[in-house]
Amino acid sequence: MSDPVLPKPLRVAGIVFGWLLGALLVAAIGATAWVGVRGLEAYGHLRDAEATARETVTKISDPAQASGLIDRLAADTSAARALTSDPVWAVAERMPWIGPQLHAVSTVAAAADNVAGSALKPLAGVAASFSIDSFRPTGGKIDTAMFAEIAEPARLGADGVAAASASVSALDGDLLLGPVREAVSDVADMLETSAKATDALARASALLPSMLGADGARDYLVVFQNNAEWRSLGGIVGAMAVIHTDAGTMSMTAQGSSGDFRKYDEPVVTLDPEITRIFEKRPAQWIQNVTQVPDFSITGELAREMWKRETGVEVDGVLALDPVALSYLLKATGPVTLPTGDLLTSDNAVQLLLNDVYERYEKPADQDAFFAAAAAAVFDTLATGSANPTALVTALGRAGDERRLLMWSATPEDQAVIAETTLAGGLPVTDHETARFGVFLNDGTGSKMDYYVTADTTVGWDACTVDARDRTADPVTLTLTLTNTAPADAATSLPEYITGGGSFGVPAGVARTVAYLYLPEGYTLIQASRTDAGGFGGGFHRGLQVLTFSTDLEPGASATATITVQPPEPGAATVTADVTPTVDADVPTRIGAECAAAYDTP
Template sequence: MTNPLLPRPARTAGRILVWMLLILLVLVAAAVVWLGVRASLAASHLRAAESTARSVAADIDDPATVSERLPAIARETAAARSLTSDPVWAAAEGLPWIGDQLSAVGVVTAALDEVAGTALVPLIDVASDFSLDALRPVDGRFDLTGLTDLKPAAEAGAAEIGRAAEAVDGIDLGGVLPPLAESVADISALLHTVHDGADAVARATALMPRMLGQEGPRNYLVVFQNNAEWRSLGGIVGAMAVIHTDDGAISLSAQGSSSDFTKYTDPVLDIGEELAAITAGKPAQWIQNATQVPEFPLAARVSAEMWARETGTQVDGVLSLDPVALSYLLEATGPVALPSGDVLTGENATQLLLNDVYQRYERPADQDAFFELAAAAVFAALSDGSTDPGALVSGLARAGEEHRLLIWNADEAEQAILDGTTLQGGLPVTDAEQTSFGVYLNDGTGSKMDYYMHVGTDVQWCTGTTGAQEAALLVRLRDDAPADAADLPSYITGGGGFGTPAGVTNTVAYLYLPRGSELVSATATGGGPTPGFSTASDRDHPVLTWATDLRPGEEATALIRVRTPVTDSLLVRATPVIPGTSATLEGACAGLG
């Protein structure tokens, strides 16, 4: 019943207002239903795309199969994108709270559709005509056509996927429900994984043809690091070889040993005053110590210069491998028979090359001869065309991830292709996203006792005494040599030739703290009568030098705490050692125990 006290115009305006509110409520309800239905349908399409993607993952090594199934994935992501990009959805993204959820879903759906419907299509189309057999040499020559054809699609695909990953990373998750935020994080990780793969293909197709001599003959020095005698980058430089490439053809053109080199009175290169002070200048005077430098591009330039002075040959780049990386390659070649009667395999390569050979041969010349024969035999197996290309790629990738395969190109433009990859072997990176320590181990015994050494590391964010955040690094060294280590052959123990008694292992560790960080505390236990550190710096990295002497069964521990801005990731880069002799510790914040 209308209120008779209100004048007629007022009563009419009231009715209009009521009807407008009713209409608005109906529209809002309809919009909510509309958004709910579309969100449900979009989720259904994304689940279907995920299901197909998982089945494709099982056949990822078969580009033809992937090419056949990709359109089905793209259709599902396109349908989901259409459902989450209409005007109603776009308008609702501006609403408080619910808009955060809808915006996150919309960005993720669009990113996935860009990858499945745009970025991967040309790459998969080209890859479907590419066989891993193209990575198998025929009569010592690689066919470079397939790699060249892949390059444009790989570069474009990597760029598109990178943009999609950045879009998802840019989502503000502050107001997003935890389950949705978790899904966004998972998709972000997935996109970065896909981008890393596409980026690796793009870099490989850009660099490999050049290194294989597509644009003219090349010569590459390969240095083999011996992990039984630690150096910052892995081990002492022992055997060496030069690989010649020309229009895809590869050949072993020279071999050598560190024993062929003498000490240079003057440094062959300026390695910088700071690093020269830390290392006593040895890397630029002894080829064996070139890898004492914790930065491979500099170590490579030193090695190349020494090779040029000894042989008169300038090289176009330097590659580094260790026996562990060699064992990964042997998984692809299969067993390799050596002239000595030994059969080198992925299972026995590390023990044979890092310990047995020193037990068997007393004379260094005989050891060098064995290493040269082994290197030549493995190279022959890699170049005769019988290698499993898939296993070879996997082995090289694993070696690269573990910093056992390092590459330096003299051409700066070619070296830049490797920027940001583990293959460059640069110093630890600290930036807005990550904080990194470096633990670089060096033998001071003049021995091969590091075959028996074990190392463990841990890094943690901790609350400091003032309430501020601190980063802690824990390093533990343990000598697991046999109790009668002093009775081992003198070439293994060092025989006391450098001041360390036979059976004792001296280690000099360079602990690179995050660039620009402030040292809070440094404590050491074990490893000698006066454990402690000397301090220095190298290119804005505070550096602690920690020396230890360990007998069989003994261990030493260092705990470092620094003040540095908190980032998403806290990492430690350590010298690659023999598998099974490294471990991840726990409890850096707890202190020494």
Template sequence: MTSESPSARRRRRAGRISAWVFGGILIVAVACAAWIGVRGFLAYQHLDSARASADGATAVLADPTKAPALIERVSADTSAARELTDDVIWKIGERLPWVGPQLAAVSTVSSALDDVASHALDPLATVAANFSLDSIRPQNGAIALGPFSEIAPAATTSAEALGTAREAITGIDTAPLLGPVRDAVTEVSDLITEAYTGVDALRRASTLVPAMLGADGARDYLIVFQNNAEWRSLGGNVGAMLQLHTENGAMTITAQASSSDFPTYDEPVVPLAPEEQQIFGTQPARWIQNVGQIPDFTRGAPIAREMWLREQGVEVDGVISLDPVALSYLLEATGPVTLPTGDTLTSENAVDLLLNGVYLRYEQPREQDGFFAAAASAVFDALTSGGGSPADLLAAMARAGSEHRLLLWNSDQAEQAVLDGTTLQGALPETDGDTTSFGVYANDATASKMDYYQSLETSTAWCGADDAQLTVTIRNDAPSDAANLPTYITGGGSHGVPPGEAKTVTYVYLPQGSTLVSSTAAGSRESAGIGSGIDAGRDVLIWTTQLAPGESMTLTTRVSAPRTAEIVTRTTPTIHVIDSSVVAPMCDMPG
């Protein structure tokens, strides 16, 4: 029998040791994987339970006293999920290829949700336990200001914490994530963003509302009503307006006027930049009806303020804009109101009655103005008398704001800054690393109310990595015998437009930093050509259409721009509710 050499024995022993070491490593790896898998499964269960509990948030809106108990339940689950995804083994796993990003994403989501449930919402929950929406219900024309002061610190703290959580979630790189993990991250991101948006709006409101309602001294505001039957960039021409006086929460109407009370000024009441005049002329600063022609309320509102000062002698502290569609939303909250004429104004008939019916009924502008004044007073009385649900009223105002039908400008720069980044400012849309934004703003050139019958539709699409397309369609849906409508509706042939036809000038704002590739118009008539200009650092296309009943035109514009996750279009608010984020399934082939 041959004896084994020492070197062979050493190799065999080394082999056994290597096998044991490899086996040990494998066992540890399997154990770690099992550890992570079990803890991940448990974390998922806790997060799903938190989600289920959060579904009860709707009930909290009706009864804020339920908020602390709800938050406590959610917090217990999110804290457990955070603890399960925050140990040493899990953190080591986050450094591994492929599986690491998945683990890191789950850990980040768990931590962010726990920060929200355990810390961000606590201040608001404490206030909510003793808060009732009835405390801000108007009574005898006044709103109590105390509740806003009580909720302001909590809203600020919660908004800041939610903002931090949102940044953590949006900072996750979703590219290497598996589909289910990526979808979960997107869902949580949307949830936290929605929560942040709501709480941040509460923060802004609790800061701004007391000041605007005269907590620190009397205020005066000019409220203008934009008539969507005669398009302007921000909605419609300014016809009716009123002055609102506020003091210690009390609100009273101290003056009313209409566009017929204002002259055509020989010179602009405020200076207009050369680029503004090149696109809009001097009309926005010479006619009160045209202050909404510039698609930026922060520029148009000061013009309206100056005109009101010249004719009424009052330098108001701010300007608020509404349209009849926004009024219809408010009427959903207040319920119907009765006018001195005997008409009942409701959420269902307000738009048709104010934008068309009044012109069919009354021939004289003064009679029309009187009807508008009566409608404005009646709605104001309904709002300030405390009728309706405060929650419904807040929802109506939020909807109007999201559709750019409610705009607000404050002359005080610090107060105006509170609105930065909100739709209430009515500023031009911004393009950034996340969103590519177009602007489409239509303006009547018929001196008529024919836009009651017109529609404005837009859609966008990405055609490639850096190629975006915008389509704009304007259609005249007036009846075939529209030429027989009252002269005040058709324009009576003024400005060279035959009765029944509608002429429109549309300003198309291209995304900041983009380069125009092509722009073509097609439809019922031959295009009159497309002009151009520059406003606020943005390239602007100027497109003119003239349409008879049943006719339409479509403008197709292509630009070169870095691709972003979202592409949207800000449009003129018309009587039709338009989703500005409509995305076409594909681009048209270049013609």
């Protein structure tokens, strides 16, 4: 059949249409090449930026070191953003299949550029005058003006990084190819880490001037937790001291011990009924028990009121640390010589302060005097600026991350800065990404036997699958195994002050532990069991279900509690548990697991 003969206008139209189709095809090929070439160039800049960003994160706590890296980062991210934001790229983002991939690339490029340019650049402007040495006292004084100068740029930077992190996290993983999805996930993780680092710097620069007395003198009660006798947040409150700050100067103005406090007939602060149903009134009646409720904002109020009742002094805030945190600080100060002639080091601090002292001194008053001397010696070393500032910041950061350093302020503005950080010592909060348990341990022996008790905690799934949104509907299980590692003859070989000598109805050598297990909010308990055949009590605390149990362990004995919960709907594919800090620095105070199963990739 011969080709049909079309009228001239239609032939012309056909030629034009064919030309247009050809032109569009050429344009499409050209656009693809254009996008491809620019995409490869952008990829190179983003990879360079990623490497620089990871290095920047490690230096962000010292802006002077980070400023040069920020300039280099900004150059790469600006180039990547320009390459992925032209009109051709924007049109390509609307195409099926490939469009979401390109949109993800441009979103990552824009987020990275916002971080480097709008968020971190302000920090570079003040970095030249700021150094990690700013933490070192000079002539007994810390210059608070430097922290005030960096506060606003640090907050702008933190807000910018948080916004960038949110934009990348909002990308729909369902639409992305496996390699792109993995890359986006890596960037999201990096931005989340960056957000935490910049937020920590912003909070520190906002908080330190006021805490150091820049706006007027402050007094802080520092309580030392004794992990050899567990309480939910670490240990009983034993020794304590008041630190006075004024215009950057620090001095220790008072010391005390739990022996200076009486039992109060009525709670010094009214506790919520749901708290007293779980913990009774003891946290508000004994100074030793103020850390029993796993919320340091409650501890702070209780300790402040008790100190006021005994001394007449109303402090501006309360801090807590334990001997393990002290051992971290000693890495920054170096060994400290005590009045007794002992050399207190990072290696021997825990054993000396939590065990040896009870074998050396039988009288509690002598033990308290030893603790007071150790605290004063370490404080003097810190206050005179003898500590290595970089090591000091590292030590404080580690202690804070492990919840061995806690802080509460009676000033609402300061407390708002502390809140939602590990320093606040708050209850575990479950969110979209992570289901959080709390494992809080308390001594029931009335002794120092917890120096010998280990707590092994695990969380995870027997089997799990996740969907494309990283959600899982499978039950998650928590196990807690407690073991008494004391010698078999502990009843006779250990001092009575360590074993308790049966004073509270527990035979010498036996360790009694009372555990409070906080379940993730919204999760349903489907199974709870114990190897020692005991049961559970419990209640609710701020919407969290709490299971309680008590177990008595002879030397060498163990007991395990197993708890399984079900998410209300497909829930977080990451689970963690905050655990009471113990005497062992190698035992994590937060453990976690991720659902290992992965959804199919196209």
